[in-house]
Amino acid sequence: xxxxxxxxxxxxxxxxxxxxxxxxxxxxxxxxxxxxxxxxxxxxxxxxxxxxxxxxxxxxxxxxxxxxxxxxxxxxxxxxxxxxxxxxxxxxxxxxxxxxxxxxxxxxxxxxxxxxxxxxxxxxxxxxxxxxxxxxxxxxxxxxxxxxxxxxxxxxxxxxxxxxxxxxxxxxxxxxxx
Numbered sequence: 001x002x003x004x005x006x007x008x009x010x011x012x013x014x015x016x017x018x019x020x021x022x023x024x025x026x027x028x029x030x031x032x033x034x035x036x037x038x039x040x041x042x043x044x045x046x047x048x049x050x051x052x053x054x055x056x057x058x059x060x061x062x063x064x065x066x067x068x069x070x071x072x073x074x075x076x077x078x079x080x081x082x083x084x085x086x087x088x089x090x091x092x093x094x095x096x097x098x099x100x101x102x103x104x105x106x107x108x109x110x111x112x113x114x115x116x117x118x119x120x121x122x123x124x125x126x127x128x129x130x131x132x133x134x135x136x137x138x139x140x141x142x143x144x145x146x147x148x149x150x151x152x153x154x155x156x157x158x159x160x161x162x163x164x165x166x167x168x169x170x171x172x173x174x175x176x177x178x
Contacts, residue, residue: 009036010063033063053096057083060100079107109136 013032024032037059044055061083086099112133116126154160 009039009059033060036063054087057087057096078110079103082106105136109133113137 010032013036037056040059041052041056045052061079082099082103086096086103089095110133113130116122116130116133122130
């Protein structure tokens with residue numbers, strides 16, 4: 001319900017703003033996400049106070065996955081996993097906000113890493129940007145092998161990696177997972 005509400009409200013705002021709404025600055029995009037998720041949370045709280053947080057999370061995920069990232073499918077799966085983990089472990093508003101901020105940083109870093117990985121020849125500046133993106137991803141991935149697979153899409157032996165497992169920090173091995 002939260003995700004669907006987020007999409008509906010976002011489309012409504014886009015229609016009201018016309019073409020001017022498509023080229024929003026990062027600050028304006030974030031303000032739009034905050035406005036819509038606040039509305040969704042308020043409506044959900046009026047219906048069921050226990051559903052407000054989950055509705056707000058779902059709306060935020062949907063809005064962010066459909067607005068900012070060039071690699072939406074891969075980034076969306078990573079962000080969904082981070083958010084699911086947050087919902088299982090989060091306890092208060094401060095914890096949720098810190099978790100959302102962490103998920104935002106990691107999703108943005110992942111998007112940058114995926115974009116830059118397509119450049120065959122990286123300039124020093126692009127290599128530095130890629131290195132920073134990988135560093136920003138590292139805290140959310142449990143080991144170096146999983147981080148490598150998440151960014152490159154390949155295992156250390158050159159086989160295609162399962163990015164879903166990598167986003168969770170798992171490395172498939174014979175007989176189980178690391």
